Amino acid sequence: MTDAIVSRYADLAGDARAMAMMCAALHRLGQFADAVALGRAAIAQAPQSMEVRTIVRRALSRGVASFHGAMLGDAARSHAYVRAIDRLVRPGMTVLEIGAGSGLLAMAAARAGATVVACEQSPVIAAMADRIVAANGLSDRVRIVAKRSDALQLGIDLAAPVDLLIHEIFGESLFNEGVEAALADAQTRLLRPGAIVLPPRAEIRCALATLTLPAHPPIATVEGFDLSDFNLLLPPTPRNVVAGRRGFALCSAPASALAMDYRGPAPFGPRREGLTFESTGGRIDAVVQWLRLDFGDGEILESDPTLPPPASSWIAPLFELPTPIDTAPGDRIAVSLFHDGHDLSIDVAAA
Ligand SMILES: C[S@@+](CC[C@H](N)C(=O)[O-])C[C@H]1O[C@@H](n2cnc3c(N)ncnc32)[C@H](O)[C@@H]1O
Structure with missing residues (x-):
């Protein structure tokens, strides 16, 4: 030893x-x-x-979210962040990262010349990031703080508000890993006025979809007992598909909604938005939803599930309609999206 x-x-x-x-x-x-x-x-x-x-x-691994493995194997995700970091970080800048994970992005910022504080809410992940940063010879430039971002204190964890913020706390439905609250807090307390935020913008992408694999039937009668009430205990988007797997086909062109701009104080964008899709025809079973991150200067990262492999590490949830809608080409379908700062909901009606 x-x-x-x-x-x-x-x-x-x-x-x-x-x-x-x-x-x-x-x-x-x-x-x-x-x-x-x-x-x-x-x-x-x-x-x-x-x-x-x-x-x-x-x-x-106890308490460590299972997405970390797939996420660190997602080269498109890492490249997009590191390219943006290399473009925007200047030697001598101070950087805060919210959500260090393995320390990858904090180390990229340090390699580009910054002094970095990277906070991580999971103490075992923070301990591992600390070790990885040391093993990569960057302990003098990257400090891992085992705290949630809203517990960071100026004068203790950070000497002063920082020049640049890096964040990758996006759930597959954008909001559901807590990005809104964390960035709202960081904007008021931890960033200097005009600080660079990476990525500065993100939005939801979605399209009408038909399921091409048989849907899991709802719970009904089992062994003569009516268990149908148990459906209420199942998650609302049970047909999550791993991006790139062909369990569905698009029935419309994709569209953007709920565009967020993180470069100023909260709110970063609308809570609710309505879209009208033109069906390409066929049975509409669901709305498929994914993410689009905009790093500026044309650098876009999209977890589009219809792209050829390698698939994005973000899954693309399918929001199933209670009853499918049969459509002819050109039929218009109204879709409304709503988020409460954490969870995304989608509703559909024939327009
Ligand atoms: C999606 S991972 C990204 C890890 C790393 N930044 C990367 O890109 O490889 C997000 C990490 O942020 C942490 N996290 C989420 N919200 C946080 C917050 N408000 N404060 C500190 N850590 C947070 C999670 O525990 C998780 O380890």
């Missing part, structure tokens, strides 16, 4: 399973940096042991 933290547990040296168990215990106690270091050392000691790997990863 070489790591300074790991040397505290020197009596476990040579026993990878005991180290893995101690990693899990430290995680339970909230000692995340030690848990990460010890877990890493346990796997290094017994790289072929599936048991050690399982104990460590089961412990360390």
